[in-house]
Amino acid sequence: MSTATAELSKVSSTEFKLALSQFASGVAIVTTIDAAGKQRGLTVSSFSSVSLEPPLVQWSLSTSCNAHAVFIAASHFAVSILAEDQAELSTHFSRAVGDRFLGVDFERGLHGLPLITGALAWLVCRSDKTCSGGDHSIFLGCVESCRVFDRKPLLHWRSRYSAISAL
Ligand SMILES: Cc1cc2nc3c(=O)[nH]c(=O)nc-3n(C[C@H](O)[C@H](O)[C@H](O)COP(=O)(O)O)c2cc1C
Numbered sequence: 001m002s003t004a005t006a007e008l009s010k011v012s013s014t015e016f017k018l019a020l021s022q023f024a025s026g027v028a029i030v031t032t033i034d035a036a037g038k039q040r041g042l043t044v045s046s047f048s049s050v051s052l053e054p055p056l057v058q059w060s061l062s063t064s065c066n067a068h069a070v071f072i073a074a075s076h077f078a079v080s081i082l083a084e085d086q087a088e089l090s091t092h093f094s095r096a097v098g099d100r101f102l103g104v105d106f107e108r109g110l111h112g113l114p115l116i117t118g119a120l121a122w123l124v125c126r127s128d129k130t131c132s133g134g135d136h137s138i139f140l141g142c143v144e145s146c147r148v149f150d151r152k153p154l155l156h157w158r159s160r161y162s163a164i165s166a167l
Helices: 003-008 013-020 068-073 087-092
Strands: 028-033 039-044 048-051 056-062 076-081 106-108 114-116 121-133 136-148 154-157 160-163
Touching (some): 028 056, 028 068, 028 114, 039 056, 056 068, 056 121, 068 136, 076 114, 087 154, 114 121
Antiparallel strands (some): 028 039, 028 076, 048 056, 056 136, 076 121, 121 136
């Protein structure tokens, strides 16, 4: 192990989370369909762009998430980037509720994937690669289609939601 890595490994989980929470991000709901045809989804802030040619995006998923095996097996996933008035939906899709889609407005996109109504943008992706990253799996997706709406983003910074208009 290099000296730098050894130094870094001394970082406590509290310090690490605090440092990472300084990185402002958007919030997205990633969805897929399981083998039984049921829609699955969760809130993520780890989503980001990777490549233009081909158009690739990535996000990471905790191996302890109930839907982990479903996303590993899925050929496709969709990303709904949340708008500033969707903080409640973000919380909802991170909580243990039976069917997260019950009472939630969504449409079906390519491959029947659920796309959250009122989002800022939708991307439908072919799951290109997954790799292990500690207690998470990293998903690389090739974007097959996307659609953008004229709305403002929901932001997440220092473990709180914010809106551009509030800054
Ligand atoms: C703002 C926000 C961002 C999140 N980002 C991620 C993420 O990038 N990856 C992840 O695995 N979980 C993330 N989570 C937590 C998951 O949404 C949550 O653990 C998951 O929905 C739990 O699903 P389960 O109860 O079905 O296991 C985030 C939660 C919130 C509120």
